[in-house]
Amino acid sequence: MIDDNYRQRGLRNNLVKKLRLKGILDENVLNAIGKVPRHAFFDNALLSHAYEDKAFPIGEGQTISQPYTVAFQSEKLEIKPGDKVLEIGTGSGYQAAVLLELGAKVYTIEFQKKLYEHTKDFLPQLGYKPFFFFGDGSKGIPAKAPYNKIIVTAGAPIVPTALTDQLSEGGILIIPVGDRAKQQMVRIKKQNGKLLKETYDDFAFVPLLGEQGWRNA
Numbered sequence: 001m002i003d004d005n006y007r008q009r010g011l012r013n014n015l016v017k018k019l020r021l022k023g024i025l026d027e028n029v030l031n032a033i034g035k036v037p038r039h040a041f042f043d044n045a046l047l048s049h050a051y052e053d054k055a056f057p058i059g060e061g062q063t064i065s066q067p068y069t070v071a072f073q074s075e076k077l078e079i080k081p082g083d084k085v086l087e088i089g090t091g092s093g094y095q096a097a098v099l100l101e102l103g104a105k106v107y108t109i110e111f112q113k114k115l116y117e118h119t120k121d122f123l124p125q126l127g128y129k130p131f132f133f134f135g136d137g138s139k140g141i142p143a144k145a146p147y148n149k150i151i152v153t154a155g156a157p158i159v160p161t162a163l164t165d166q167l168s169e170g171g172i173l174i175i176p177v178g179d180r181a182k183q184q185m186v187r188i189k190k191q192n193g194k195l196l197k198e199t200y201d202d203f204a205f206v207p208l209l210g211e212q213g214w215r216n217a
């Protein structure tokens with residue numbers, strides 16, 4: 001069991017307040033962020049940073065996303081309990097934990113073997129049990145499709161057609177698209193078989209690798 005004491009809960013409540021001030025309005029998303037013990041994802045040396053609104057290194061050259069980014073993408077997905085969600089880029093598992101707190105059924109895929117193995121072992125210890133997959137998520141997971149919602153947590157050069165193909169009718173895809181340094185958040189809704197696109201602010205993610213991502217790392 002992890003230690004989740006009053007101090008950590010206090011820091012987490014402050015983080016939730018900060019996210020509200022930054023424009024996150026969805027109470028379900030704020031509640032979910034308020035529940036996930038983010039400090040459990042951090043090494044001891046970095047523990048004091050767990051409830052800052054910042055991204056942090058988690059090993060294998062990868063990062064745990066900034067809470068604001070996690071909240072923003074989660075809000076735009078309009079998660080309803082029971083939604084089947086595909087996440088590309090498991091990383092630390094923090095975003096997957098937030099989606100599970102929102103009541104989603106989560107399929108998450110990671111391209112780095114060590115990270116996949118670490119998170120597959122670690123996340124269930126916190127009580128979070130998505131379905132874990134190892135491989136190139138830029139192609140989605142066709143065998144488990146369709147999905148009500150798809151979230152890409154790495155920066156893509158294009159919107160992979162594999163992902164829009166795997167969205168169910170009424171489904172939503174949220175994906176950062178741009179160059180390697182910065183990306184614009186893009187939301188695509190499938191309505192009557194048509195793809196409706198909305199764009200939001202800029203973010204900075206690590207690159208999406210693979211066939212429909214940046215091919216050379």
Ligand code: SAH
Binds near residue numbers: 090093
């Ligand atoms: N969702 C994560 C953020 C991880 S950072 C969290 O909450 O912590 C992005 C992750 O995407 C990295 O772990 C990286 O290895 C992974 N990634 C990059 N390209 C990928 C691909 N084609 N398929 C699956 N994962 C990929």
